[in-house]
Each structure stands twice: as C-alpha cells, then as structure tokens.
Amino acid sequence: MIGKNDAFSGCSSLERISIPSTVTEINAHTFFGCQQLREVGLHEGIQSIDRRAFGSCTSLERFMFPNLSTRLGTIIRAGQIEVENKIDHIRHLVERSGSELFVSVSSGEWRINWQRGSWETIKQTLDQIDRLIAYYELKEATTLLELAMWKSKMDQASTNPINRDVYRIDIPGPVKNNILQYLNFRV
Numbered sequence: 001m002i003g004k005n006d007a008f009s010g011c012s013s014l015e016r017i018s019i020p021s022t023v024t025e026i027n028a029h030t031f032f033g034c035q036q037l038r039e040v041g042l043h044e045g046i047q048s049i050d051r052r053a054f055g056s057c058t059s060l061e062r063f064m065f066p067n068l069s070t071r072l073g074t075i076i077r078a079g080q081i082e083v084e085n086k087i088d089h090i091r092h093l094v095e096r097s098g099s100e101l102f103v104s105v106s107s108g109e110w111r112i113n114w115q116r117g118s119w120e121t122i123k124q125t126l127d128q129i130d131r132l133i134a135y136y137e138l139k140e141a142t143t144l145l146e147l148a149m150w151k152s153k154m155d156q157a158s159t160n161p162i163n164r165d166v167y168r169i170d171i172p173g174p175v176k177n178n179i180l181q182y183l184n185f186r187v
Contacts, residue, residue: 008034009032010032011036012035013036014034015037015038016037016038017031017039017040017041019046021045025046025047026046026049027053031054033056034054037054038062039060039061039063041063041064044126046119047123062102062103063102063103065102068129068130069102071133071137075137076099083132083136087132092121092122
C-alpha cells in the first residue's frame, strides 16, 4: 500500500512512476493533482486502486505493465503467434501494441468505467493474460527439460550407434496436468 492518502498529491514535477512490486494497494488521492504525470508502471500484483487515486491528473496517458510486456515479448519473439491472438480475444480495457501491454487512460470507455471503480475488471483481464503467458512459458520450459533429460541419458550411453528414441524421456502427463490445473487454465 502506498502510504498516506496524499503521498504524491500535488507533485508538480512527477512525470513517470513505476510502482514497486511490494505495493499492492493505491489509496485515494495518492497522486491527486499530479498534473505532469503521464505514465504509471504497474505490476500484476496490484490488488486495488482507489478510483480517486489519480484524480485531476490531467496529463495522465496510460498505465503500463512492463513485467507482463517483457514476458509477452519473449513469447512473441519465439514465434508463438497464437498467444498474441488469444490475448487479443481476452483483452478488456487492456490494449496491446506489439508486446507492450497498457491501459490507455485517455479513452472515454476507461474514464466511464474507472469512475465505477473498474480496477477489478482490469485486474481480471491481467490475471487471464498472466495465466496465458505462464502456460506458454511452462510449455516451453517443459520441452527444454525433456530435451535436457534426453540428451543427458544419451550422453551416459556407451553404445554406438545410438538409437535416440530408446533414450527419450517425457515429463509425465499427470505432472503437466497438475501444473496446468494449478494455473487454472484450460487450453
């Protein structure tokens, strides 16, 4: 939680701020009247933002999600186009430009919903995106682990020529299923 209700209230030189991962709540009037504030970096662990936290921040353009954006960028560079498509189908108020995820504050829909206290809606969308990214990160890690185990077993073999299929090791299906169940994500 960011301290008192008016911790940065009226700050005239604050243009950008990145909220640390130790902060889970942003109270009312925390940034009230920070008229130069244009961009706020948030993490997916933020649980609540009071709808009055950024009141009278007339220059505020967007909330950024750098950690999710970095993770998404890694997946996109790996050629996982279907991840982009799935994210585009679950987004609500969260926008995407390449791998960059953000909430545009200047949109009329955002302002209307924000007045109703819509951080919960944004948080639900971020949680869905986080689970989707985690699923593909897990899928990639599992494949790499299987390949490493396979290579290790082959390296220990003393027979020539090597029949690679004999040494293939798969991560057991129940392990994968338990992890996916833990992520609460069904493909």
